[in-house]
Amino acid sequence: MLKFDLPTKIFLGKNCIKENTNVFSLGKKALIVTGRSSAKKNGSQSDVEAVLNSLNIDYAIFDQVKSNPDIPTVYKGAETAKAEHADFVIAIGGGSPMDAGKTIALLACQNIAPENIFSGSYQKKVLPMIHIPTTSGTGSEVTPYSILSNHKAQTKSTIATPLIFPTYALLDPAYQKDLPISITINTALDALSHNIESILSMKINPLIAQIAQSGIKQIGDCLTAMENNDLTEAVREKLQYGSLAGGIAIAHTGTNIVHSLGYSLTYFRDIDHGRANALTIAEYLNFIAKTAPEKVALILNDMKFDNISQFKAQIDRLLGKKEAFTAEELEKYTQIALKAKNINTSLRAPSESDVLSLYKNSLL
Incomplete structure (x- = not known):
C-alpha cells in the first residue's frame, strides 16, 4: 500500500x-x-x-x-x-x-x-x-x-x-558555508544511511523509494568532493537536499540495522552518530545483498560504484583512522542492539550471530 x-x-x-x-x-x-x-x-x-x-x-x-x-x-x-x-x-x-x-x-x-x-x-x-x-x-x-x-x-x-x-x-x-569538514562528512554519511536504510526497509513503497534514491544520488555526487575538502556552494546544496530526502524517507519507513548498531558506539564511545552509522554501513550492504542483491546494486549504481568494495574504500577514506574495539565490547553492544525497536525492520532480519558478525567485520 x-x-x-x-x-x-x-x-x-x-x-x-x-x-x-x-x-x-x-x-x-x-x-x-x-x-x-x-x-x-x-x-x-x-x-x-x-x-x-x-x-x-x-x-x-x-x-x-x-x-x-x-x-x-x-x-x-x-x-x-x-x-x-x-x-x-x-x-x-x-x-x-x-x-x-x-x-x-x-x-x-x-x-x-x-x-x-x-x-x-x-x-x-x-x-x-x-x-x-x-x-x-x-x-x-x-x-x-x-x-x-x-x-x-x-x-x-x-x-x-x-x-x-x-x-x-x-x-x-x-x-553551512563554514561547517568544518569533519562535521560535514559525519552528517552527510548519516543522511546517506537514512536514504539507504529506507530503500532496504520492509516498509518501503515506490514513491518513498524514488525520494530516497534521489537523496543517494545527490550525496553520492559529493563523496569525492568531501574527500578532497572541495565544499563549494553547489556541494552544500546537494548535501542539504540529500539530508532532506533522507528525512522524508525515514519519516515513512524508519531506520533499521545500521542505526541499531550505531547507538552503542555513540552512547559508550561518544562516536558521532553519523560516523557510527558509516562504520558499519558497508557490511550492512554485504549482509542485505544476500537477500536483495538487486536493491543493493541499484544503490551502488546511484553512487556510481561497481561493487561494495569500491563503496567501502571511499567510506574508509572519508572516515580516516578508525577507533579500536575489543571483542568483549562488541558482544555487549550486540545484546543492546538486539533490543532496539528497529533491528528487525530491514529486508533481512539479523540473528544474534549476524549482529555480532556485522560488528566484528566492521570494527575489528
Whole structure:
C-alpha cells in the first residue's frame, strides 16, 4: 500500500528565512532551542531574531542542548518554555537541537513522567514548531522522531509520534558555508544511511523509494568532493537536499540495522552518530545483498560504484583512522542492539550471530 504523509511545510533555498517571515507568526512568544554557539556563529540565530523583532514577537532562548541530548535536558527546556509562557518553538541547529526541540514542545503541554517518555502514549497537545537545520544530516526537520540518550537503558531511544512533526522547515545551505569538514562528512554519511536504510526497509513503497534514491544520488555526487575538502556552494546544496530526502524517507519507513548498531558506539564511545552509522554501513550492504542483491546494486549504481568494495574504500577514506574495539565490547553492544525497536525492520532480519558478525567485520 502506498502511503505518504508529511504535514511539515518545507522551504529550501538561500535566504528562505528572510523571504518567508510570515511563517514565524505561530504565536506571541517563541522559545528558541539551540546549542551553545554554532547557530550564533553561522548567522542563523541572528536572522531568526531579526525576523521576530520585525514582527514584534517576543522570544526566550534555551541554548543548553549538547550533542546527543538526554532526558534531563529536555525536561529543563520544557520548564523554561513554561516559565517563559512560550507558545511555539523554534529549533535551530543540527539533529540534537531539533530532536530536543520536539520533546520540549511536547513536554511543555503535558505532564509525562520520565519513565513514560518513550511510551508512545501522549495527549494530542504540543507546541507548534519551526525547524531550521544548520547541518545536512539528520533530516529531523521533517520526521516524527526525537532521539534521546537513555541512560537507564544505556542506549539512544526514540520518541515516535506524528504530534512532533514540525509545522515548518526552513533550509538554507548558506548556514553551512563554514561547517568544518569533519562535521560535514559525519552528517552527510548519516543522511546517506537514512536514504539507504529506507530503500532496504520492509516498509518501503515506490514513491518513498524514488525520494530516497534521489537523496543517494545527490550525496553520492559529493563523496569525492568531501574527500578532497572541495565544499563549494553547489556541494552544500546537494548535501542539504540529500539530508532532506533522507528525512522524508525515514519519516515513512524508519531506520533499521545500521542505526541499531550505531547507538552503542555513540552512547559508550561518544562516536558521532553519523560516523557510527558509516562504520558499519558497508557490511550492512554485504549482509542485505544476500537477500536483495538487486536493491543493493541499484544503490551502488546511484553512487556510481561497481561493487561494495569500491563503496567501502571511499567510506574508509572519508572516515580516516578508525577507533579500536575489543571483542568483549562488541558482544555487549550486540545484546543492546538486539533490543532496539528497529533491528528487525530491514529486508533481512539479523540473528544474534549476524549482529555480532556485522560488528566484528566492521570494527575489528
